[in-house]
Amino acid sequence: MTEPQSAVERDAVFSIRLPSVERVLSDPSSAPLIAEYGRTQTLAALRTLLGELRAEMLAGKVEAPNSADGAVIGSAMVNGDGLPGIAGLNAVLTQRLATAAVSSLKQVFNLTGTVLHTNLGRALLPDVAIKAVVAALTSPMNLEFDLSTGKRGDRDDLVEDLLCELTGAEAATVVNNNAAAVLLMISALAPRREVIVSRGELVEIGGGFRIPDVMLRAGAKLREVGTTNRTHLSDYAEAIGPRSALLMKIHCSNYVVQGFTKSVEIDQLAQLSRTHGVPTVVDLGSGTLVDLTQYGLPHETTVRETIEAGADLVTFSGDKLLGGPQAGLIVGRADLIKKIKRHPLKRALRVGKLTLAALEPVLALYRSPEFLPERLTTLRLLTRHQSAMRLQAERILPVLQQVLGSAYVISAEPMFSQIGSGALPVDLLPSYGLTLRTSGKSRHGRGLGRIEKMLRELPRPVVGRIANDALWLDLRCLENADEAQFIAQLNKLSS
Numbered sequence: 001m002t003e004p005q006s007a008v009e010r011d012a013v014f015s016i017r018l019p020s021v022e023r024v025l026s027d028p029s030s031a032p033l034i035a036e037y038g039r040t041q042t043l044a045a046l047r048t049l050l051g052e053l054r055a056e057m058l059a060g061k062v063e064a065p066n067s068a069d070g071a072v073i074g075s076a077m078v079n080g081d082g083l084p085g086i087a088g089l090n091a092v093l094t095q096r097l098a099t100a101a102v103s104s105l106k107q108v109f110n111l112t113g114t115v116l117h118t119n120l121g122r123a124l125l126p127d128v129a130i131k132a133v134v135a136a137l138t139s140p141m142n143l144e145f146d147l148s149t150g151k152r153g154d155r156d157d158l159v160e161d162l163l164c165e166l167t168g169a170e171a172a173t174v175v176n177n178n179a180a181a182v183l184l185m186i187s188a189l190a191p192r193r194e195v196i197v198s199r200g201e202l203v204e205i206g207g208g209f210r211i212p213d214v215m216l217r218a219g220a221k222l223r224e225v226g227t228t229n230r231t232h233l234s235d236y237a238e239a240i241g242p243r244s245a246l247l248m249k250i251h252c253s254n255y256v257v258q259g260f261t262k263s264v265e266i267d268q269l270a271q272l273s274r275t276h277g278v279p280t281v282v283d284l285g286s287g288t289l290v291d292l293t294q295y296g297l298p299h300e301t302t303v304r305e306t307i308e309a310g311a312d313l314v315t316f317s318g319d320k321l322l323g324g325p326q327a328g329l330i331v332g333r334a335d336l337i338k339k340i341k342r343h344p345l346k347r348a349l350r351v352g353k354l355t356l357a358a359l360e361p362v363l364a365l366y367r368s369p370e371f372l373p374e375r376l377t378t379l380r381l382l383t384r385h386q387s388a389m390r391l392q393a394e395r396i397l398p399v400l401q402q403v404l405g406s407a408y409v410i411s412a413e414p415m416f417s418q419i420g421s422g423a424l425p426v427d428l429l430p431s432y433g434l435t436l437r438t439s440g441k442s443r444h445g446r447g448l449g450r451i452e453k454m455l456r457e458l459p460r461p462v463v464g465r466i467a468n469d470a471l472w473l474d475l476r477c478l479e480n481a482d483e484a485q486f487i488a489q490l491n492k493l494s495s
C-alpha cells in the first residue's frame with residue numbers, strides 16, 4: 001500500500017480501518033456495557049477512545065502507544081488483521097467505565113494514631129446516628145414543622161433543649177461548623193465595634209482559620225491586649241471603652257504556651273463583663289460535654305464548666321471530642337442567641353437535615369455518661385486498652401511479614417496516639433501497633449515511601465505515618481470488627 005499523502009487522506013484511511021461508533025454499539029459484546037452504564041455514557045467513552053486511537057494511528061504510534069492503558073490499545077485491541085477489533089475496544093471500555101464508576105470518596109483505615117483526624121473526616125458516628133440519617137435521607141421529616149401546632153417551626157428547636165440540658169445554657173443554635181459559629185457570633189454581636197482578645201490566643205487553626213482574619217471578615221475590629229505569654233485582667237480592663245462589643249477567649253487548640261505565662265480565667269473575665277456590660281464569649285474548639293477524667297482521659301474544660309464560670313456564649317465543634325457530625329454549636333444567653341439567629345448569615349450558615357438527624361441522637365447519648373465509652377464511637381476509640389491493640393498487632397504481624405518478605409523488618413511495638421483536632425495537643429494516649437523498617441537491602445527513604453504508597457493504593461487504603469525512619473501503623477482506630485477486612489486485603493501487597 002502506498003503511503004497516504006496528506007493528513008486528510010491519512011485520516012480517511014484510518015477512519016475506514018477503525019470500526020464506526022454504530023458498529024461497536026450494536027455489536028452483542030457491547031450489550032453488557034450499555035446495560036450497566038447506559039448508552040449515553042458508553043457512547044461518550046467510545047468516542048473518546050476512538051479519537052485517541054485515530055490520533056495515535058496518525059502519529060504512527062499504534063504499535064507503541066503511551067496512554068495509561070496503552071498496553072491494551074497496542075495488543076489486545078488489535079484483531080487478526082493488525083487493526084483495532086470490537087472485542088478489543090470493548091475490553092478497554094469496560095476497564096475505563098469501571099474505573100470512572102469508583103467513588104472518589106473512599107473508606108480508608110486510619111492508622112495514623114490521630115483519632116480525630118481532620119483530613120480523614122474526624123469523628124465516626126455511632127449506630128443511633130446512622131439510623132437517624134438513613135431515616136432523614138429516605139423520608140420527609142418535621143425539619144421546620146411544628147407538629148403540635150401545624151405551623152412552621154425552627155430547625156434549631158430539634159436540638160436546643162438537649163443542648164441546654166447538657167450544658168446548663170439558656171439557649172442554643174447550630175451552624176455548619178465552629179468556624180461558622182465564630183464568624184456568625186462576631187458578625188451579629190460586634191459589627192464596626194471592638195472585640196478584645198489576648199495576644200496569647202490569636203490562633204490559627206488548620207485550613208486557614210485565623211482569628212484576626214475572621215474578625216476582619218465579620219466586620220469587627222480586633223483589639224489585642226497583653227503579650228504572647230502573659231495577659232492580665234488589668235489588660236482587658238484598660239482596653240474596655242465605648243466601642244467594646246465583646247471580651248473573647250479562644251482555646252489554644254493546637255499549641256501550648258509554657259514557662260513564664262499568665263492568662264485570665266473565664267470567671268474573672270465574666271466579672272469584668274458584668275461591671276462593664278460587655279459580654280464574654282469563648283471559642284472552646286473541641287467542646288467536651290462530660291468530664292473525661294472519669295474515663296481515664298486527661299481533663300478538658302467542658303462547655304458546662306465554661307457556662308458556669310460565667311461565659312455569656314460558648315462556641316464549639318460537633319465533630320471533635322463531642323463525637324457527632326460536622327457542626328458548630330453556640331450556646332449561652334437567650335438574648336444574645338436571639339440576636340445571632342436573626343442575623344442574615346445564620347440562614348447562609350445553617351445546617352442541613354442530615355446534620356440535625358445525626359446530632360440529636362449523639363447528644364442524647366450524653367444523658368447516660370456511664371454508657372458513653374461503649375456507645376459513642378469516638379470515646380470507644382479513645383478509651384481502647386493498650387492490650388487490645390497489642391493482641392491485634394500480634395495477629396497482624398505474621399501476615400504482613402509473610403506478604404512483604406525480607407525487604408522489611410516489622411515489629412509490634414508500644415506507641416502513642418493523640419486525640420487530634422486540637423483537643424489536648426500535648427496529651428498522648430498509650431497505644432500499640434506495627435512499625436515497618438527497611439531491612440537495609442533497599443535505601444531507607446525510598447523503601448518506606450514505597451510501602452507507604454502501596455498501602456495507600458489498597459482497595460481500602462491504609463494511612464499510617466512515617467517518622468524516625470519507620471512507617472508507624474497505630475492500631476487504635478482499627479476496631480476488631482474491621483480487622484478481618486484489613487487482613488484480607490494485605491495479600492494484594494507485594495514487595
Ligand SMILES: *Cc1c(COP(=O)(O)O)cnc(C)c1O
Pocket residue numbers: 177178179180205209250251252253283284285286316317318327328421422
Ligand atoms: C477546631 C477549632 C475551630 C474550627 O472548628 P471547625 O468545626 O473545624 O470549623 C475553631 N476554633 C478552635 C479553638 C478550634 O479548636
